[in-house]
Amino acid sequence: MKTIKQVWDWFEHRLELRDSIWPVMRHPVPAALAKPVGWMYVFGSMTLTLLMLQIVTGVCLAMIYQPTAADAYASLEYLNYEAPFGWLLRAIHYWSATGMVVMLMVHMTQVFLMGAFKYPRELTWIVGVGLLTTTLVLAFTGQVLRYDGDSYWGVSVAVSAAGRVPFAGPSIVHLILGGEYIGSETLSRFFTLHVFILPGLLIGLLVVHLYLVVKRGISEPPTPGQPVDKATYGEEYEKLLEKGIPFFPHALYRDGVACAVAVLIVVGLAVIFGPKGPGEIPDPTLIHAEPRPDWYFLPVFAMAALSPPSMETFLMLGLPVIGILALVAVPFVAGSGERSARRRPVAVLVVLVTFVTLLILGWYGATSPWSPDMEAWSSTPVPAGIVEKLSPLELQGAVVFQNKCCRNCHALEGAGGKRGPDLTEVGIRMNPEAMVRQVVQGGGNMPAYAQQMNSAEVTALVAFLVKLRPAGIPPAAVPSAAAESLVAAPAETP
Amino acid sequence: MPTANLYAIVAAILLLASMSIGCGKPDPAERFVRPDDITDFHVLFQQNCIGCHGATGDLGPAPPLADPLFQAIVSDDQLRETIADGRPGTLMPAFEKDQGGSLTTDQVQILVAGIRETWKAASTPTDKLPPYQVSTADPAGLKDANVMTGKELFETSCAKCHGDAGVGGDAGALNEPALARLMSDIVLRRLIITGRPDLKMPDYVTLGKKSHTGEAFTSEQISDIAAYVRSLQQPTKIAALPADENQ
Numbered sequence: 001m002k003t004i005k006q007v008w009d010w011f012e013h014r015l016e017l018r019d020s021i022w023p024v025m026r027h028p029v030p031a032a033l034a035k036p037v038g039w040m041y042v043f044g045s046m047t048l049t050l051l052m053l054q055i056v057t058g059v060c061l062a063m064i065y066q067p068t069a070a071d072a073y074a075s076l077e078y079l080n081y082e083a084p085f086g087w088l089l090r091a092i093h094y095w096s097a098t099g100m101v102v103m104l105m106v107h108m109t110q111v112f113l114m115g116a117f118k119y120p121r122e123l124t125w126i127v128g129v130g131l132l133t134t135t136l137v138l139a140f141t142g143q144v145l146r147y148d149g150d151s152y153w154g155v156s157v158a159v160s161a162a163g164r165v166p167f168a169g170p171s172i173v174h175l176i177l178g179g180e181y182i183g184s185e186t187l188s189r190f191f192t193l194h195v196f197i198l199p200g201l202l203i204g205l206l207v208v209h210l211y212l213v214v215k216r217g218i219s220e221p222p223t224p225g226q227p228v229d230k231a232t233y234g235e236e237y238e239k240l241l242e243k244g245i246p247f248f249p250h251a252l253y254r255d256g257v258a259c260a261v262a263v264l265i266v267v268g269l270a271v272i273f274g275p276k277g278p279g280e281i282p283d284p285t286l287i288h289a290e291p292r293p294d295w296y297f298l299p300v301f302a303m304a305a306l307s308p309p310s311m312e313t314f315l316m317l318g319l320p321v322i323g324i325l326a327l328v329a330v331p332f333v334a335g336s337g338e339r340s341a342r343r344r345p346v347a348v349l350v351v352l353v354t355f356v357t358l359l360i361l362g363w364y365g366a367t368s369p370w371s372p373d374m375e376a377w378s379s380t381p382v383p384a385g386i387v388e389k390l391s392p393l394e395l396q397g398a399v400v401f402q403n404k405c406c407r408n409c410h411a412l413e414g415a416g417g418k419r420g421p422d423l424t425e426v427g428i429r430m431n432p433e434a435m436v437r438q439v440v441q442g443g444g445n446m447p448a449y450a451q452q453m454n455s456a457e458v459t460a461l462v463a464f465l466v467k468l469r470p471a472g473i474p475p476a477a478v479p480s481a482a483a484e485s486l487v488a489a490p491a492e493t494p
Numbered sequence: 495m496p497t498a499n500l501y502a503i504v505a506a507i508l509l510l511a512s513m514s515i516g517c518g519k520p521d522p523a524e525r526f527v528r529p530d531d532i533t534d535f536h537v538l539f540q541q542n543c544i545g546c547h548g549a550t551g552d553l554g555p556a557p558p559l560a561d562p563l564f565q566a567i568v569s570d571d572q573l574r575e576t577i578a579d580g581r582p583g584t585l586m587p588a589f590e591k592d593q594g595g596s597l598t599t600d601q602v603q604i605l606v607a608g609i610r611e612t613w614k615a616a617s618t619p620t621d622k623l624p625p626y627q628v629s630t631a632d633p634a635g636l637k638d639a640n641v642m643t644g645k646e647l648f649e650t651s652c653a654k655c656h657g658d659a660g661v662g663g664d665a666g667a668l669n670e671p672a673l674a675r676l677m678s679d680i681v682l683r684r685l686i687i688t689g690r691p692d693l694k695m696p697d698y699v700t701l702g703k704k705s706h707t708g709e710a711f712t713s714e715q716i717s718d719i720a721a722y723v724r725s726l727q728q729p730t731k732i733a734a735l736p737a738d739e740n741q
Contacts, residue, residue, distance in 0.1 A: 087519050288529070380544075382546075382555050399555045
C-alpha cells in the first residue's frame with residue numbers, strides 16, 4: 001500500500017489532479033437531479049460511452065481492414081469468418097454506431113423538450129448540432145468502407161448529388177472519388193475521413209461541448225410557469241446551485257448505470273444479431289442488386305425516391321442545409337421564455353411530426369415499394385390456390401403474367417412487387433375491356449405492353465386477371481372512371 | 495435477493511449464453527455468391543423455375559416437373575435443350591447465356607440433374623410408354639394424325655371435363671384460338687400423356703380406359719387427340735403450326 005501511495009503521490013505532484021479534475025467532479029448541480037427526473041440527464045453520457053466503444057473497436061478493425069478496392073471486401077470477409085472475434089468487433093462497431101445515433105437523437109429531443117437549449121446554453125446546443133452532423137457523416141463514411149453493393153451505390157448517389165452543386169460540382173465529385181470512378185482512391189479518401197478527420201473533428205467538438213456543459217452548468221428540470229428571463233436567469237441559477245448537490249457521486253452514478261446498460265445492450269445486440277454485411281460484391285454489372293442505405297439514411301432515401309424529378313436537386317442539396325440551419329436557429333428563435341414542454345405545445349408537435357415523418361419515410365425506405373422485385377417473375381410462384389381454379393387458357397395467362405414480368409410490380413396474395421397494386425382481386429375492380437386497354441396502352445405509371453405482347457398473350461392474360469376474384473363474386477361489369485389507371489383502380493368498382 | 499440484482503444476474507447469464515452460442519456469428523454458408531457461381535440445385539430452381547412451375551415443381555401454371563411419368567418419357571437431352579433454348583414461339587424462355595438467358599451451361603446441367611434426382615422417373619419401362627416426341631420434324635406427330643379418330647376419342651374421354659368440342663366444362667375450354675399460339679404441340683402431347691396430376695387431370699392410361707376403346711391411349715391415338723384439339727383451336731387450320739415454331 002505504501003508503494004502504491006508513493007507512486008500516486010509521484011503522479012499527483014506532477015499532474016495536480018486534485019486541483020483540476022476533482023473540482024470538476026464535485027461541481028454543484030441542481031438538487032433536483034437527485035430525484036427520478038435525473039434519469040433524463042443520462043442520454044449524453046450514454047452517447048459518449050458508445051463513442052468510446054466505437055473508437056476502441058474501430059482501432060482494432062483498422063488493424064485488419066484494407067482500404068483498397070481489391071482487398072476491402074476480402075478483409076471484411078476475413079474479419080467475419082476467420083479472424084478470432086473479428087465478427088464480434090465488427091458487430092459491436094456497427095451496433096454501437098446505431099446506438100450512438102439513436103442516443104444522440106434521444107438526447108437532442110430531451111434537451112429540446114426540456115428547453116435546455118435556451119439561454120445561456122445556446123452555444124452548447126449549436127455545438128451539439130455539429131456533433132450530430134459529424135456523427136451522421138461518420139455513419140455514412142462507415143457504410144462506404146463496408147465495400148459492398150450498398151456501399152458502391154451509396155457513393156454513387158452521394159457523388160451524383162454533389163455533382164449538382166453549381167459551378168463546383170464536377171470538382172467536388174473528383175475530390176470525393178479521387179478520380180473519375182469509384183475505386184481504391186475513393187476508399188482511401190473515405191478511410192482517411194472516417195478514421196482521422198471526422199473523429200478528430202468530433203472529439204474537438206465534444207471537448208467544446210463538455211466544456212460548455214461544465215461552464216454553463218447542467219440545466220435544472222423545467223417547471224411550468226417559470227420562464228427563462230435573460231436578465232435574471234444567471235442569478236436564479238446561482239441561487240439554485242447554492243442548494244445543489246455535487247456532480248460526483250450523486251449525478252455521476254446514474255450516468256454510470258445508464259452507460260453500463262448501454263454497453264450491455266450493444267454487446268447483446270452484437271452477439272445476437274452479428275455484424276452487418278458485407279452484402280453482395282460491389283460490382284455494377286450485378287443487375288439484380290437492390291442497394292439500400294443503412295437505417296439512418298432510409299428516410300432520405302425514401303424522400304429522394306418519392307419526390308418528383310424537379311425536386312431532386314433541392315432535396316439533395318438544399319434540404320440538408322435547411323435542416324441544419326433550422327436546428328442551429330432553434331435557440332435564437334426560442335432562446336428564452338417557457339422551458340417546460342407542458343407550456344410549449346408547438347415544440348411537442350414539432351417533435352411528434354418529426355418522428356412520425358421519419359418513421360414513415362424510414363419504413364418506406366426499408367421496404368422501397370417503388371422498386372420492382374426484379375426476380376419475382378421467376379422466383380415467386382403463382383399461389384397454388386389460384387392455380388387450382390384456372391382453365392387451360394387462364395393457366396397460360398398466368399404464365400404470361402410471370403413471363404412478361406408483371407409479377408415484378410404486381411403482387412398476388414401479397415407476394416411479388418409492390419410498385420403497382422396487388423392484383424389478387426383485380427377481377428372485381430376492372431372489366432376485361434379496361435384490362436385490355438390498361439395492358440396494351442399502359443398508363444398511371446405503368447408502361448404500355450402493346451409492343452411486348454401478341455394478341456393471344458393479351459387474351460390469355462386478361463382471362464387470368466378476370467379470374468382473380470373471391471369465390472362467388474361476379475367479375476366487374478363496367479369499368480369505373482378510375483379504371484383509366486390500373487395503378488389507381490379503386491376497390492369499389494362492382 | 496433484491497429484484498435489481500436478480501435482473502442483473504439473469505441479464506448476465508443470457509448474455510454469456512448468447513456469447514457462448516455466438517448466434518450472431520456470420521455463417522460462411524451465407525456468403526455472397528456470384529450468380530454465375532451458384533451450383534446448388536435448390537437455389538437455382540428457386541430462383542429460375544418456381545415462378546411458373548410451382549414452388550415444389552407442381553401446382554404452377556406451367557406443366558409440372560414433379561411428375562414421375564413426365565420424367566419417364568422425357569430424356570436428359572430434351573430436358574436440357576428445353577431449359578437452355580426455351581421453346582421458341584411459346585412462353586418458355588431460354589435460360590442459357592448463349593441464348594440470352596442468365597444461366598451458364600453448367601448451371602443448366604445442374605438443373606437437369608437436380609430435376610432428375612428430385613423427381614425420379616416412374617418405374618414403368620420406357621419402351622412401353624408413348625414417346626415424348628414423335629420425331630424432330632413433327633414433334634407431336636400431328637402431320638399424320640387422324641382428326642376424326644381424335645374427335646371420337648376426345649368425345650368419349652376428354653369431353654367429360656372439357657365439354658363437347660372443347661367448349662368448356664369443369665376443366666375449362668380448349669377451343670380457344672389463343673391456346674394454339676401459346677401452347678406448343680409438344681406440350682399439348684405431353685399433357686395428354688401425363689395429364690396434370692397436380693390439377694386432377696388424369697394421364698393417358700386413365701383417360702384411355704374411360705374412352706370407348708377401354709384401353710390406354712396409344713402414341714398414335716394421342717397424336718390424333720392432339721390434332722383434334724388443334725382443329726378446335728384453329729378451325730380453318732387443322733394441321734399443326736410449322737415445325738420450327740413447335741420444337
